[in-house]
Amino acid sequence: xxxxxxxxxxxxxxxxxxxxxxxxxxxxxxxxxxxxxxxxxxxxxxxxxxxxxxxxxxxxxxxxxxxxxxxxxxxxxxxxxxxxxxxxxxxxxxxxxxxxxxxxxxxxxxxxxxxxxxxxxxxxxxxxxxxxxxxxxxxxxxxxxxxxxxxxxxxxxxxxxxxxxxxxxxxxxxxxxxxxxxxxxxxxxxxxxxxxxxxxxxxxxxxxxxxxxxxxxxxxxxxxx
Numbered sequence: 585x586x587x588x589x590x591x592x593x594x595x596x597x598x599x600x601x602x603x604x605x606x607x608x609x610x611x612x613x614x615x616x617x618x619x620x621x622x623x624x625x626x627x628x629x630x631x632x633x634x635x636x637x638x639x640x641x642x643x644x645x646x647x648x649x650x651x652x653x654x655x656x657x658x659x660x661x662x663x664x665x666x667x668x669x670x671x672x673x674x675x676x677x678x679x680x681x682x683x684x685x686x687x688x689x690x691x692x693x694x695x696x697x698x699x700x701x702x703x704x705x706x707x708x709x710x711x712x713x714x715x716x717x718x719x720x721x722x723x724x725x726x727x728x729x730x731x732x733x734x735x736x737x738x739x740x741x742x743x744x745x746x747x748x749x750x751x752x753x754x755x756x757x758x759x760x761x762x763x764x765x766x767x768x769x770x771x772x773x774x775x776x777x778x779x780x781x782x783x784x785x786x787x788x789x790x791x792x793x794x795x796x797x798x799x800x801x802x803x804x805x806x807x808x809x
Contacts, residue, residue: 707752707797713790715753715798717783724783728804731779735771739808743769747776747804755795757785768806776804 717724738744745768752761762780767773780802789798 705797707799708789708791709799711789711791711796711798715789715800716787718787724802727783728779731782732804732806733775734806735775738769738771741769742808743772744807745772747773747806748801749776749780749804750799750801751780752797752799753786753788754797755788757788759783759786765801772806
């Protein structure tokens with residue numbers, strides 16, 4: 585029995601096809617090898633150029649020590665605001681004073697204020713114990729002679745005489761209410777009053793064992809030496 589070969593199993597017919605396919609694959613591999621080599625080395629060269637360029641750029645710049653910046657200037661406070669003072673016009677209108685209705689005054693009973701009774705100071709003319717100058721009449725005459733200054737105008741005019749001076753010796757011994765009841769001249773009378781007012785405190789008069797106010801009169805004899 586003869587074995588028949590299938591046309592599809594005949595590989596000899598297809599050898600050329602396989603050989604052509606192999607050539608195509610070989611060429612493709614060779615082309616890919618060259619292309620891959622170029623792609624591989626080209627980026628490395630660019631990286632080297634970038635690194636060299638970067639190193640060259642770094643050599644251009646120098647590192648300098650930074651100076652400490654000066655402290656900021658002190659904050660200046662704003663100048664004080666001066667408020668303007670308004671001048672007040674002195675001639676401001678005064679509001680009118682409300683008048684009181686007189687009809688209301690009749691309805692309100694306002695008690696009448698009684699005036700304070702002024703009790704007159706009692707002055708005695710005659711007492712049981714008379715007031716006295718400290719040291720007596722001799723001391724009083726000496727005081728008057730030492731303190732009386734003869735007025736120059738009275739000396740030139742030749743004025744002299746006896747001046748009667750009246751005063752009150754109060755219960756505390758002080759001399760008050762001094763006046764001339766009979767004089768010589770205005771200048772001499774004025775000097776006599778001045779000397780009496782200058783007297784020290786007297787011993788007050790007494791009546792019924794109590795110190796009282798007493799009116800007293802002394803004569804001052806003024807003569808040219």
